Amino acid sequence: MPILLDGKKISSQIKEELKAKVEELKKEGGKVPHLSAILVGTDGASQTYVEAKVKDCQEIGFESSKLLFDDTISEAELLQEVDKLNNDDRVDGFIVQLPLPKHIDVNKVLNAIKPEKDVDGFHPVNYGRMASNLPAYVPATPFGVMELIKRYDIQTKGKHCVVVGRSHIVGSPVSILMGSANYPGDATVTLTHRFTVDLAKYTKQADILIVAVGKPGLITADMVKNNVVVIDVGTTRVSDSSKKFGFSLKGDVLFDEVSKKATHITPVPGGVGPMTRAGLLMNTWLAAQKEIYGKELV
């Protein structure tokens, strides 16, 4: 049986570590980190995620706040709210929960966030710094993937890492990080996406397979080789009447069959999802300590 990459356990460890740091900081009379979230509309998954973030903050002693807006809010009004948070000294970092309603230009909103407070790491300045191997906020999900690899001591140097999905939030940054001159990194990276012809041809070559598409069951056992490390970033809600809330979470990988060939694999739920939340907390800590931007000119 493969080793389960237990994101729930590792994220709890990270939260304990941050909690200890907050307690230390309080003793020294320092300012407690404050994370804020903007949520537009009533998308179920987004609400759940923002609630979870508030709970995480409470658990480790961070301050948090959420700003809720109707999905009729105009782009101009939302940009004003972003600016308020940019200029609010009490707030160390904030996120604008995605997706946004169609009438709002996502890039305009993300670009309006001060890079110093962009704890999601979605601003082009943070993306560019990350790609240049400069201090930057790494987006929460890529952070979670890297941290799982690190804490399970998985070797990446010289390995063939195949990434499926090229989103700006997961696939692209993960491919940059895995190919970078760091640990985790130093891998040979293949980035595949919706126009890749014969996906299986590539996934079969993977020593490390990272899948971030959002299509349940995309990766089957015949698409991987033996002894592969599998990281499944997909968390799609699929209706399931046997479940309390009427849905279950499904990854992009058919866990039961693929796990038979893997040395390490993430479960869904309980894999990358909780690590994403830990990544956001970590970035908020870095923002409050001014670790990324405080000590140099941007």
Ligand SMILES: Nc1nc(=O)c2c([nH]1)NC[C@@H]1CN(c3ccc(C(=O)N[C@@H](CCC(=O)O)C(=O)O)cc3)C=[N+]21
């Ligand atoms: N500005 C912004 N930043 C984000 O980071 C962001 C976003 N918008 N929009 C939506 C996606 C999705 N996302 C998840 C976070 C945690 C879990 C998570 O904790 N999942 C748990 C299960 C949670 C449950 O039971 O529903 C798990 O996989 O075990 C999942 C998905 C963050 N996102």
